[in-house]
Amino acid sequence: MGGMAIPMPKIFTIFTTLSMASLALPGMSVAKSAQFPLHVWLPDAMEGPTPISALIHAATMVAAGIFLVARLFPLFVVLPKIMNAIAFIGIITVILGATLAIAQKDIKKNLAYSTMSQLGYMMLALGMGSYRGALFHLITHAYSKALLFLGSGSIIHSMEALVGYSPAKSQNMVFMGGLTKHWVHSLFAVFHPLPVFGLRMRFLMIVGCIHQFLQ
Template sequence: SVAKSAQFPLHVWLPDAMEGPTPISALIHAATMVAAGIFLVARLLPLFIVIPSIMTGIALIGIITVVLGATLAIAQKDIKKNLAYSTMSQLGYMMLALGMGSYRAALFHLITHAYSKALLFLGS
């Protein structure tokens, strides 16, 4: 799920995948594919919440992804790469919310992010 949602150690594929020439491929990545990893962690949260070290690890991965994604987004000149790194940063926020035990906030953010980022990719 860390690779699917482009979290810190396995995040390098996302900007290249979203930079594709067709807006449909970017739309699919922005709205559905990266959401699968977050949704998987949210579904397994009742199992993870029993072990505090796993929750701390999820939150730590989320924090690193937020900072790294935002920093890399600032440095981009291409709008699609900027949106890709912004997506990575927002997925880090969702992972952080899950690591703190707030699955409702994470899923709400996931749904609103999917709509807004899909429209941003169609406009770029």
């Protein structure tokens, strides 16, 4: 038995390593998914072609941080302080992203901050314990935001014939008049009536939060 004992300094080293790892994993997810305060890179990454933005910034790259937290959810769920920190970062990102999106005139930066806000919803759901709600929103957001990016690219391409090849003008929503009549389906999705997936996502988030609170 004496040969199986672990020296005390080695125990402290193992504990310190595990503690640093438990802090580093959420930190990497925060940076990868453009969460506050490591969100500043996402709007600047919108300079690429619109199809690339639709692929990378809607479905793949920014979703990696959310998927990492979801994949390691059994590890984080036993650490209440980590879960609270994830939820706190998520709710700040939701509010900050939505506020910055409203203030944007560039259509692609508007979508970038909207993506940031929706990723905050996913992080908030994970922090509250709603594993299913976060992953469901991750999938539905990938489809809807990719469609929005591709639609914005079509609008920008059409604007170039009117205002010239200038991102300052062709991507400026101030010059994009006459689109109101095409917003009926968009408004239908924003307010989340029963047939739309947004209501189900919020329902799963609330159920997960209640379940986590009652445990």
